[in-house]
Amino acid sequence: METMKTLLDPCCERCTHTPETPCRDYIRCLTAGPLCHDDPGCRAKRSGLLAELRPTQGSEEGQQILVCAGTGCASSGAHKVVSALEGELQRQGLDSEVKVVATGCHGFCEQGPTLIIEPAHTVYTLVKQGDVAEIVQKEFKEKQRVENLLYQDPLTGQSAATFANIRFFAQQTRVVLGNCGFINPERIEEYIAHDGYQGIAKALQEMSSDQVIEEVKASGLRGRGGAGFPTGLKWSFCRQSAGEKKYIICNADEGDPGAFMDRGVLEGDPHAVIEGMLIGAYAIGADEGYVYCRAEYPLAIKHMEIAIRQAEAAGLLGNNILDSGFNFHLSIRAGAGAFVCGEETALMASIEGKRGMPKVRPPFPAQSGLWGKPTNINNVETWANVPHILRRGAAWYAQYGTEKSKGTKIFALTGKVNNTGLVEVPMGMSLRKIIFDIGGGIQNGKKFKAVQIGGPSGGCLPDEMLDLPVDYDTLTRAGAMVGSGGLVVMDETTCMVDIARFFLNFSQSESCGKCTPCREGTKRMWEILDRITKGEGKEEDLDTLEHLAHVVKETSLCGLGQNAPNPVLSTLKYFRDEFEAHIRDKTCPAHVCAALLTYTIDAEKCKKCGLCARACPAACISGDKKTPYVIDTEKCIKCGTCLDTCKFGAVVRA
Amino acid sequence: MCDVCQDLVDPKETKLAELLAGYAGQKGALIPVLQKAQEIYGYLPADVLRRVGRGLKIPVARVYGVATFYAQFRLTPMGRNVLRVCLGTACHVRGGAKVLETIEQELGVKDGGTTEDQRFTLEIVACIGACGLAPTMMINDQVHGRLTPDKVGGILAQYE
Numbered sequence: 001m002e003t004m005k006t007l008l009d010p011c012c013e014r015c016t017h018t019p020e021t022p023c024r025d026y027i028r029c030l031t032a033g034p035l036c037h038d039d040p041g042c043r044a045k046r047s048g049l050l051a052e053l054r055p056t057q058g059s060e061e062g063q064q065i066l067v068c069a070g071t072g073c074a075s076s077g078a079h080k081v082v083s084a085l086e087g088e089l090q091r092q093g094l095d096s097e098v099k100v101v102a103t104g105c106h107g108f109c110e111q112g113p114t115l116i117i118e119p120a121h122t123v124y125t126l127v128k129q130g131d132v133a134e135i136v137q138k139e140f141k142e143k144q145r146v147e148n149l150l151y152q153d154p155l156t157g158q159s160a161a162t163f164a165n166i167r168f169f170a171q172q173t174r175v176v177l178g179n180c181g182f183i184n185p186e187r188i189e190e191y192i193a194h195d196g197y198q199g200i201a202k203a204l205q206e207m208s209s210d211q212v213i214e215e216v217k218a219s220g221l222r223g224r225g226g227a228g229f230p231t232g233l234k235w236s237f238c239r240q241s242a243g244e245k246k247y248i249i250c251n252a253d254e255g256d257p258g259a260f261m262d263r264g265v266l267e268g269d270p271h272a273v274i275e276g277m278l279i280g281a282y283a284i285g286a287d288e289g290y291v292y293c294r295a296e297y298p299l300a301i302k303h304m305e306i307a308i309r310q311a312e313a314a315g316l317l318g319n320n321i322l323d324s325g326f327n328f329h330l331s332i333r334a335g336a337g338a339f340v341c342g343e344e345t346a347l348m349a350s351i352e353g354k355r356g357m358p359k360v361r362p363p364f365p366a367q368s369g370l371w372g373k374p375t376n377i378n379n380v381e382t383w384a385n386v387p388h389i390l391r392r393g394a395a396w397y398a399q400y401g402t403e404k405s406k407g408t409k410i411f412a413l414t415g416k417v418n419n420t421g422l423v424e425v426p427m428g429m430s431l432r433k434i435i436f437d438i439g440g441g442i443q444n445g446k447k448f449k450a451v452q453i454g455g456p457s458g459g460c461l462p463d464e465m466l467d468l469p470v471d472y473d474t475l476t477r478a479g480a481m482v483g484s485g486g487l488v489v490m491d492e493t494t495c496m497v498d499i500a501r502f503f504l505n506f507s508q509s510e511s512c513g514k515c516t517p518c519r520e521g522t523k524r525m526w527e528i529l530d531r532i533t534k535g536e537g538k539e540e541d542l543d544t545l546e547h548l549a550h551v552v553k554e555t556s557l558c559g560l561g562q563n564a565p566n567p568v569l570s571t572l573k574y575f576r577d578e579f580e581a582h583i584r585d586k587t588c589p590a591h592v593c594a595a596l597l598t599y600t601i602d603a604e605k606c607k608k609c610g611l612c613a614r615a616c617p618a619a620c621i622s623g624d625k626k627t628p629y630v631i632d633t634e635k636c637i638k639c640g641t642c643l644d645t646c647k648f649g650a651v652v653r654a
Numbered sequence: 655m656c657d658v659c660q661d662l663v664d665p666k667e668t669k670l671a672e673l674l675a676g677y678a679g680q681k682g683a684l685i686p687v688l689q690k691a692q693e694i695y696g697y698l699p700a701d702v703l704r705r706v707g708r709g710l711k712i713p714v715a716r717v718y719g720v721a722t723f724y725a726q727f728r729l730t731p732m733g734r735n736v737l738r739v740c741l742g743t744a745c746h747v748r749g750g751a752k753v754l755e756t757i758e759q760e761l762g763v764k765d766g767g768t769t770e771d772q773r774f775t776l777e778i779v780a781c782i783g784a785c786g787l788a789p790t791m792m793i794n795d796q797v798h799g800r801l802t803p804d805k806v807g808g809i810l811a812q813y814e
């Protein structure tokens with residue numbers, strides 16, 4: 001028998017596991033085996049392969065360079081770095097000792113491409129092809145760090161060598177993201193070497209379906225897709241539904257602009273989602289599942305496809321999984337570009353090949369979902385939490401979080417903040433801590449104005465609300481919502497009226513049009529907001545807006561319409577003075593709304609260079625070498641070009 | 655079939671026929687089939703919609719209804735490269751509109767438009783999941799981040 005090349009190969013002919021003749025101990029056997037026979041040779045083969053997959057600090061074995069090749073880093077040149085590393089290792093004769101591993105997203109995309117040297121854990125950020133030779137030479141020949149290429153804190157300027165010392169990571173608790181960036185998502189054995197598929201193995205071997213549901217209930221896990229519905233309870237509804245045929249679905253539509261945690265998980269650790277779904281299917285009694293992923297995530301779809309194929313080949317998807325009699329088949333469906341398809345009933349219509357329009361509930365999917373069969377749908381992050389709960393236990397899980405919101409949650413921190421990226425923290429951490437400690441505060445020393453949380457369904461919260469603990473119930477009370485977990489930070493240069501208009505524009509164009517309040521109401525609201533940003537707002541507009549908002553909220557059929565007014569209501573609540581400034585004083589305090597701005601040139605500061613006049617598309621700046629330049633405000637189209645062009649700060653925007 | 659006729663059969667037709675045969679009788683096949691048909695033809699000509707309907711035994715009206723509901727499906731020819739500019743929240747607050755403006759000027763088209771030389775089709779999207787690098791755009795499957803108006807020209811030049 002040929003030798004074991006990967007962890008999944010049989011160690012010798014005594015191993016009988018194949019998808020057709022499954023062994024119930026397969027998963028445990030891979031990491032702690034062989035179990036069915038005793039052979040030091042077989043044991044050595046496994047532990048050798050494991051050591052390579054799980055490098056331990058200080059050892060020479062398992063020397064690796066982990067390169068993030070997620071969507072973000074790939075766009076910043078990660079693939080060039082990978083080829084440069086491979087070439088360099090060969091040149092320095094290290095290619096047999098040091099492996100280059102392409103991983104998924106760390107959630108630190110702004111600093112990408114990111115590179116981690118294992119087992120030393122050294123992190124290099126913003127790596128360029130040209131840096132590679134020095135890194136390889138120093139790290140592997142001289143066992144030293146390349147100090148000047150280490151990550152530098154944008155605030156303190158101090159360099160940090162490992163994630164543990166980088167402020168952005170140091171205060172995170174990475175459970176769901178634990179593997180992301182540390183394993184090659186295209187190889188199932190890496191997931192298995194990092195305790196993967198142990199949760200489903202345990203469920204199948206030791207637990208009844210009801211016990212699994214009880215465990216998930218006890219963990220306190222709530223849905224990460226937006227509404228925060230208790231997951232165990234949802235599963236129990238579907239389990240109790242009559243019928244032989246049941247489906248489960250993974251909602252990977254991730255339509256909220258500003259949220260990318262589901263992409264991170266799918267790209268970086270796709271097997272965790274598969275394992276979560278396996279556990280759910282076993283608990284519910286479903287034998288078929290779908291992952292519905294938005295088409296805008298080609299890499300996530302690719303990684304998921306590979307993962308499904310590998311799980312099938314290992315006998316972890318298919319019939320009689322791990323000799324338990326449990327069958328489960330999983331396929332992927334790519335979305336076709338409709339935000340509303342993230343809504344569960346619309347999503348199912350879309351899988352059925354119909355227009356993605358929401359339906360009235362009840363009946364709930366648990367009774368009548370996909371093709372009229374009982375169906376359970378959960379979000380990517382929800383599914384990815386499940387293996388941890390099974391493997392480490394509900395009590396372990398419930399140690400994180402607040403009384404009613406357990407576990408960790410991934411937030412996508414973006415906007416005008418110093419450190420952008422994926423932040424996984426226990427539920428209940430304050431927004432202030434997330435934005436100012438982990439996020440490092442506001443860019444360019446500007447002043448914080450608001451954080452938008454929960455996407456188009458959520459709200460904008462001001463500084464006074466930043467000490468709120470982030471959990472489902474608190475945020476809903478404050479007029480925002482956890483939603484998918486997008487946190488877009490805004491500074492003093494963001495206009496809140498413009499933001500309210502922005503979200504309404506989004507909801508309005510994504511409304512499926514089925515019900516009038518959403519279809520027409522959001523449009524009318526948008527028109528009012530648009531008028532206000534143009535300086536044509538009327539005193540009574542704010543009351544009309546509020547009135548309309550309540551009507552749309554109360555009478556729309558699905559969550560899109562019901563929540564679309566939230567960004568407007570929350571900005572009206574916390575930033576009313578900005579609306580009033582637009583309406584009464586015809587000014588935009590943040591200097592954003594073009595129609596309300598005037599551009600002038602400060603004659604004292606003008607050096608008469610003429611640059612602005614040449615750049616102005618409206619040709620409305622005049623002057624010459626002797627007379628300071630002036631703007632004809634009548635003709636000015638308020639494009640701002642002159643402001644960007646003047647090197648002397650002579651152009652004034654007010 | 656003689657050699658001459660064989661050459662006359664459009665390879666796209668053959669692919670479409672194979673595609674339809676592969677999905678025949680499968681539940682919920684319409685959207686994946688339309689996606690793959692669009693890959694074959696670059697867009698969804700009326701004739702293809704009819705043939706998809708016939709092949710899957712779905713009324714053409716429903717095929718058309720689905721094709722017009724989803725933003726991904728295009729009933730008119732697309733440019734060789736599809737350029738999707740992100741105007742999601744993170745990109746909006748970090749100046750995505752300025753980037754879009756520059757692109758519109760460079761290409762001379764607006765959202766949904768295709769340049770005369772068929773080089774680009776421009777679309778506005780809300781989030782491509784690379785928000786950390788905002789403002790962003792995606793050309794075909796390639797993401798470009800940390801955009802500024804003056805980077806646009808150089809990036810566009812990379813696409814034929």
Ligand SMILES: Cc1cc2nc3c(=O)[nH]c(=O)nc-3n(C[C@H](O)[C@H](O)[C@H](O)COP(=O)(O)O)c2cc1C
Pocket residue numbers: 222223224225226227228229251252253254255256339340341342343344345377378379380382383558559560
């Ligand atoms: C307009 C709209 C869009 C939604 N988009 C998503 C989405 O992209 N991803 C998601 O998981 N849930 C989304 N949801 C919520 C789903 O309907 C559903 O509640 C969720 O997938 C349930 O999973 P969970 O219990 O694990 O949170 C959306 C809801 C609405 C109303």
Ligand code: SF4
Pocket residue numbers: 340357358510511512513514515516518519556557558559560561562
């Ligand atoms: S609320 Fe809006 S999106 Fe939802 S069903 Fe009605 S029109 Fe469609």
Ligand code: SF4
Pocket residue numbers: 599615616617618619620621631635636637638639640641642643
């Ligand atoms: S804002 Fe634009 S149009 Fe107005 S003066 Fe400056 S460059 Fe000219």
Ligand code: SF4
Pocket residue numbers: 601605606607608609610611612613629645646647648649650651
């Ligand atoms: S660019 Fe500035 S300094 Fe030069 S002419 Fe214009 S306003 Fe004056």
Ligand code: FES
Pocket residue numbers: 068069070071072073074104105106107108109110112113114
């Ligand atoms: S893609 Fe590399 S850190 Fe996100």
Ligand code: FES
Pocket residue numbers: 257258259740741742743744745746780781782783784785786788789790
């Ligand atoms: S908002 Fe532009 S990539 Fe997410």
